[in-house]
Amino acid sequence: MDVSRREMLAGAAKFLVLGFAAEAAADVPLAAPAQLPAYDPSQHWWGMxxxxxxxxxxxxxxxxxxxxNGVPDGYFRTWVERYHVKSGDQEHPKVESPDxxxxxxxPSTETNEKAFYVPKLCNHCETSPCVQVCPVGATFESPDGVVLVDTTYCLGxxxxxxxxxxxxxxIHPERHTVDKCSLCYHRITxxxxxxxxxxxxxxxxxxxDLKNPKDPVHAFLRDNKVQVLKPHMATRSKTFYKDLDGSVR
Amino acid sequence: MHPGVEGFMYPNEVELQWSILIVLYPYITGLVAGAFILASLERVFKVAAVKPTYRLALLTALAFLLVAPLPLQLHLGHPERSFEMYLTPNRSSAMAMFGFVYLWYLMVVLLLEIWLDYRADIVRMSQTTRGPVRWIYKVLTLGSQDISPEARKIDDTVGWIVTIIGIPSAFLLHGYVGFIFGSVKANAWWSTPLMPVVFLFSAMVSGIAAVMLLYMVVSRFQKQVVDMRCLDTIAKYLFYVFLIDFSLEMLDLIHRIYEADESFRTLDFMVQTRLYMSQVVIQICIGTVVPLALLGWTQVRRLSDGVRRAMYATAGVLTLIGIFAMRWNVVIGGQLFSKSYLGYTTYKLEFATREGLLPAIVLMILPLAILWVLLKLLPLSEKEAA
Amino acid sequence: MAGGWRHARHLIVLALVVAAGLGAFLILRGAVVPAGFGKLGHYRAGAIDDNRRRPVSFAGQATCADCHDKQVEARSKGKHRIVSCEACHGPQARHADDPEKLKPVLPDTAILCRRCHEKDPAKPAHFPQVASTDHSGGAACNACHQPHAPKM
Known part of the structure; x- marks a missing residue:
């Protein structure tokens, strides 16, 4: 099916009339599915x-x-940092992440320094400190390796x-329970x-999917020099970075 | 850029997670543990000189222990779910044990010891008092009026055993609070095996100082002469325990400075700036060095009773302020710097909010009110009860 | 010994009170621990499905391709072949659910293109980027470039 240029223009005109209302409507998710699609967690081991x-x-x-995910304003399940590192000064990078x-x-004005971006998210650690300390079992690692939160059980x-x-x-400002990246568990399953x-x-x-032998992740991990964040924390992070600079923390 | 933020914080770090209420929690449990350990000095180690404070120390411990969970409850996002800690405690969580350590300490140790000690008075008062308060005593007798010498002897033996169990329990109660912080590897300011030990000794310091002060205050209210031999002994213990506590804290400090690991520059800068007032000035100078000097002076010089009393009172008050500052610097200080070691945030203490200064003040007055009621119900001297 | 026990009656009563309390706790505990707790680990097993039972906002590339084959075809030959539809057009699950009712809004290229292609030393050197004011003097990007298959 083709979408005609006329339709596109009509959409643009509608945008001008409805303004942000139309854009907001597009952001509102669909209703939750009544029936969950079949999924076998034992066949997967997720990371990024x-x-x-x-x-x-x-x-x-x-x-x-x-x-x-309806992330509340001012809080982040994922964010991006920009690093600037002066020559030879790995210990004191300048980092920013506006909102x-x-x-x-x-645009950065520094042109002579090493500069790069680092996206961050939950590392879905295998021995995750957050799961270790939860007093009641409200945050846990699912059988397929995703660190999730039980919002009906979290004490806050x-x-x-x-x-x-x-x-x-x-802490989610309205629910008063903890919130974090779920690795879009509702999508990946x-x-x-x-x-x-x-x-x-x-x-x-x-x-x-580290359990899927056909996943390109295996080639990625084999062919590149990869690193995890703060390896000395020994959390067995499953978020692997290629070309991660030593100044990143 | 957020106001109050300097350098770089991970975006979710800007807001502090644990407020002044979580400062109160280790402060209050510390007072409990310290007061109990002072009481057990008399009971187990037979330090007869501190006998006048035995019951006061136990009741002080109880009054503060009853309040200890309140700041936590007030802080939780869902206080109505806190019973889950009893239902499904996560064995790998240091915090999950709180409910059990607390109940064990409250029920098995403190209430039992107080009950056994007071049982003869309770039985007597259930016969002599009038009105509704009599029913309280009646319930507390658990239906037994037996205060024969044989029964009292059994009480005494059981009470002694309870105290023996109580000392490691008091250590556990507060050492474990230190472990809640000391075991967080993500936080360089907290993560040290010394944390439970420092917490324990500072708990003893604060508890002993509090009972010493309360003893002076209660004696004045009850128009009784302060037993100077008792006060001198308590002050001596306070001095020595405080010395150990201070040495441990200095050891931690020196170790950090000498090792100067990746976190050092950041933490050093924090202590020099945002924590300067509460750490260097209040905790170390006013709250530690001054009371130690005052207490030390009374150890080496012969001074009149009045001067000693004044010095003990001053040292006691400064000590309590200093230990509060120590709790503040641990709990709040541990959240002022970014785990990226690249920036700092600010703690904004509000006043009349759920986690503000006002509820904190109320929570600190509440145990004193409870103690006042307890002293009415369970008088300190047996003579008075009869 | 019998005499000793007689004088410990209050302690026996106390022990019974404590035992009763403990028993009540254990019975209560069995009744209130949520179903499925501990089945898979130290958590409520149902929490997994709770996490799954959430709506999606992004329909996914496969869903877009179901209808918009012409755009997909154009895109597959150009430099934007790995850019998914919703990377530029935003989340469209609702549109995919009812294509007639909710039409996507055409993105404004003046904002959209610059997000990726505005010159910044922190961007990888191999990534095509321009200082937009020098490059086009404020003209809309799609005046010269076709977004679905941009060519230099």
């Missing part, structure tokens, strides 16, 4: 790969995550937020990729 050399700091992932980069970044004690070395958790990966224009972020 991030290629620093492909990230352009557009902020599409942050916006997509917000639209998909988590939900509107991208203003915030111990997990303190325990996460990466700053990936926050029905064959879709995460919202951030769907919206990433360069393929810098890729959902990875």
């Amino acid at each position: 790969t991030i290629d620093i050399d492909l990230c352009i700091g557009c902020g599409n992932c942050v916006r997509a995550c917000s639209a998909e 988590g980069a939900i509107k991208g970044f203003p 004690c915030r111990y997990c937020i303190q325990a996460c070395p990466y700053g990936c958790r926050y 029905q064959g879709l990729t995460t919202a951030c990966c769907e919206a990433c224009p360069t393929g810098a972020r890729k959902l990875a």
